[in-house]
Amino acid sequence: MGLRIYNTLTRKKDVFEPLNPGRVGMYVCGVTVYDLCHIGHARSVVLFDVIYRFLMKCGFAVTYVRNFTDVDDKIINRANQVGDYWKDLAERFIVEFYTDMDALGVLRPTHEPKATEHIGEIQALITNLIHKGFAYEVDGDVMYSVESFSGYGKLSGKKIEDLVSGARVEIDQKKRNPLDFALWKAAKPGEPYWDSPWGPGRPGWHIECSAMSVKYLGERFDIHGGGADLTFPHHENEIAQSEAAAGGAFATYWIHNGFVNIRSEKMSKSLGNVLNIRDILKTCHPETLRLFLLSSHYRSPLDYSDESLKEASSALERLYSAILVLDRLIDAKGLSSDRPEEIMNLSSRFVEAMEDDFNTPRCLAILFEAARCINRINTEYGANVEKIPSSETLLNCRTDIINLSRDVLGILKEEPVAFVERARHAGTTELGITVSEIDGLISERGQARKNRDFKRADEIRDKLAGFGILIEDGPKGATWRVKDRN
RNA sequence: GGCGGCUUAGCCAAGCGGUAAGGCGACGGUCUGCAAAACCGUUAUACGGCGGUUCAAAUCCGCCAGCCGCCUCCA
Numbered sequence: 055m056g057l058r059i060y061n062t063l064t065r066k067k068d069v070f071e072p073l074n075p076g077r078v079g080m081y082v083c084g085v086t087v088y089d090l091c092h093i094g095h096a097r098s099v100v101l102f103d104v105i106y107r108f109l110m111k112c113g114f115a116v117t118y119v120r121n122f123t124d125v126d127d128k129i130i131n132r133a134n135q136v137g138d139y140w141k142d143l144a145e146r147f148i149v150e151f152y153t154d155m156d157a158l159g160v161l162r163p164t165h166e167p168k169a170t171e172h173i174g175e176i177q178a179l180i181t182n183l184i185h186k187g188f189a190y191e192v193d194g195d196v197m198y199s200v201e202s203f204s205g206y207g208k209l210s211g212k213k214i215e216d217l218v219s220g221a222r223v224e225i226d227q228k229k230r231n232p233l234d235f236a237l238w239k240a241a242k243p244g245e246p247y248w249d250s251p252w253g254p255g256r257p258g259w260h261i262e263c264s265a266m267s268v269k270y271l272g273e274r275f276d277i278h279g280g281g282a283d284l285t286f287p288h289h290e291n292e293i294a295q296s297e298a299a300a301g302g303a304f305a306t307y308w309i310h311n312g313f314v315n316i317r318s319e320k321m322s323k324s325l326g327n328v329l330n331i332r333d334i335l336k337t338c339h340p341e342t343l344r345l346f347l348l349s350s351h352y353r354s355p356l357d358y359s360d361e362s363l364k365e366a367s368s369a370l371e372r373l374y375s376a377i378l379v380l381d382r383l384i385d386a387k388g389l390s391s392d393r394p395e396e397i398m399n400l401s402s403r404f405v406e407a408m409e410d411d412f413n414t415p416r417c418l419a420i421l422f423e424a425a426r427c428i429n430r431i432n433t434e435y436g437a438n439v440e441k442i443p444s445s446e447t448l449l450n451c452r453t454d455i456i457n458l459s460r461d462v463l464g465i466l467k468e469e470p471v472a473f474v475e476r477a478r479h480a481g482t483t484e485l486g487i488t489v490s491e492i493d494g495l496i497s498e499r500g501q502a503r504k505n506r507d508f509k510r511a512d513e514i515r516d517k518l519a520g521f522g523i524l525i526e527d528g529p530k531g532a533t534w535r536v537k538d539r540n
Numbered sequence: 541g542g543c544g545g546c547u548u549a550g551c552c553a554a555g556c557g558g559u560a561a562g563g564c565g566a567c568g569g570u571c572u573g574c575a576a577a578a579c580c581g582u583u584a585u586a587c588g589g590c591g592g593u594u595c596a597a598a599u600c601c602g603c604c605a606g607c608c609g610c611c612u613c614c615a
Contacts, residue, residue: 065544067556083615084615085615086613086614091615092615093615094614094615095615096615097615098615099615101615126613127613128613128614207543210543210544210610210611211543211544212542212543212544212610212611213542213543215542216541216542216543216611217542217543217611219541219542259613280615281614281615282545282609282610282615283609283610283613283614283615284614284615285544285610286543286610286611287611287612288614310615311615312545312609312615313608313609313615314615315608320608320609321615322614323614349552349553349562349563350552350553350554351553351554353545354545354546354553355545355546355608355609357552361551361552361564362551362552362564364564365551365552365563365564365565366563366564368563368564369562369563369564372563375578375579379578379579407554410556413554413555415553415554415561415562415563416554416555416561416562418553418554418562418563419553419554419561419562419563420561420562421562422561422562422563423561423562426562426580429578429579429580430579430580432579433570433578433579433580434580503573506573508573508574511573511574512574512575515575515576524576524577525575525576525577526576526577526578527572527575527576527577528577528578533577535576535577
């Protein structure tokens with residue numbers, strides 16, 4: 055069938071045909087480093103991480119570029135607020151970015167260019183645009199003339215006239231058209247600047263992506279991505295800049311991810327409901343957050359709530375625990391030649407789902423169907439070697455589940471035994487009771503149960519429950535876990 | 541005002557013309573001293589409403605209602 059991608063430019067799913075067979079060039083707009091990353095950033099970064107992983111799994115040699123915007127109004131303003139040097143502030147939040155993304159298991163792109171390290175390329179591009187008549191200088195600023203580019207609006211489906219009449223654009227006497235945007239901004243006193251043919255100043259926001267994408271990927275490349283909000287004006291302006299400078303086409307496929315809402319509300323600073331990645335990660339396993347982010351289609355809005363994260367956590371545990379069951383079945387050395395559909399051809403069905411515009415929810419459903427099948431085999435035939443499928447069949451299934459989950463989705467990377475153990479005891483230190491005290495009480499309760507003193511046994515269970523500890527009796531004695539953990 | 545999108549069980553969520561995936565929850569069962577956990581099973585004659593096209597529509601078209609996003613920095 056082949057890979058099909060919903061392309062914002064054509065507004066339909068297009069068959070993916072790379073410019074150069076076997077190779078893919080992908081540019082994704084990264085973050086402006088002036089604050090900690092929130093769950094919305096996580097969604098975008100994880101999505102493109104999964105796309106990157108999948109393209110590699112398909113055998114493509116992928117050049118993946120994700121930039122850092124490290125000089126901009128927001129950075130300068132924030133630095134002034136906190137009394138920091140803008141460059142130090144930006145560098146610090148780059149470190150914080152990596153802290154969060156590494157925790158989420160996000161792979162490093164091929165190149166991660168910073169705007170401040172490409173001032174030369176940016177200036178050359180602006181000079182080129184002025185020479186070709188697409189840009190003009192006014193008092194040390196350089197503006198892009200949207201009317202000079204006939205394709206302006208083709209990505210976002212907007213017309214210049216409609217936008218102008220919308221009256222939401224700020225009227226600036228320097229601009230020939232209210233929609234013209236800055237390629238180069240003259241420095242105001244106290245602002246960072248670089249010398250340029252137009253005087254001291256700094257790059258506008260949109261131009262860095264045009265300059266850096268051409269440097270690392272060439273004038274034409276395959277995939278350009280980012281959050282849905284970047285479609286206009288950022289990506290529209292990038293197209294205008296890059297196509298005007300090159301005199302030809304820019305990126306072929308435009309991918310935009312939907313937003314994360316918090317309890318059905320838009321996440322925004324003014325509502326005070328911005329959720330940082332690291333705060334969420336204090337309450338759940340990183341793979342839980344990844345699973346949550348991949349549980350709905352990337353173009354749909356995704357609603358975050360404590361409950362939905364908890365659901366993702368339960369779902370992740372279900373997968374890990376199925377692997378544990380599978381391992382027991384493999385050890386059982388089954389003799390049946392049965393090959394249940396749910397655990398066969400996982401790889402081809404998974405790839406088929408991914409090829410359909412990166413349908414990760416369908417991928418997860420395939421994994422859960424396999425998990426249910428494994429559990430059913432265990433409960434129905436667990437004691438009957440004649441009925442358990444052969445170790446070879448089950449081992450292939452295990453390999454598929456682990457490889458697809460780990461390599462493409464970036465989950466199930468832990469040893470199942472270790473994961474289950476960790477999930478049970480995570481957060482113990484905050485309970486006000488030590489592990490040895492817990493173990494002491496549990497062995498006392500075990501003794502009481504042995505003596506059929508169930509009153510005492512239940513007292514101990516209630517006492518531990520008061521500390522948030524849940525007792526689980528098993529064939530090999532009681533184990534415990536921390537309650538209400540994601 | 542302009543442009544775009546969404547509406548599927550209690551909740552989340554696939555589905556892209558052939559007769560409703562999956563997850564969570566709930567309920568029933570197995571297990572247990574009783575529980576918990578785990579597992580199994582059950583859980584939408586039905587896809588916002590009304591028309592139309594078709595042998596066949598959640599899926600295509602039209603109208604209506606509701607929700608949302610972008611048009612301003614934003615993933």
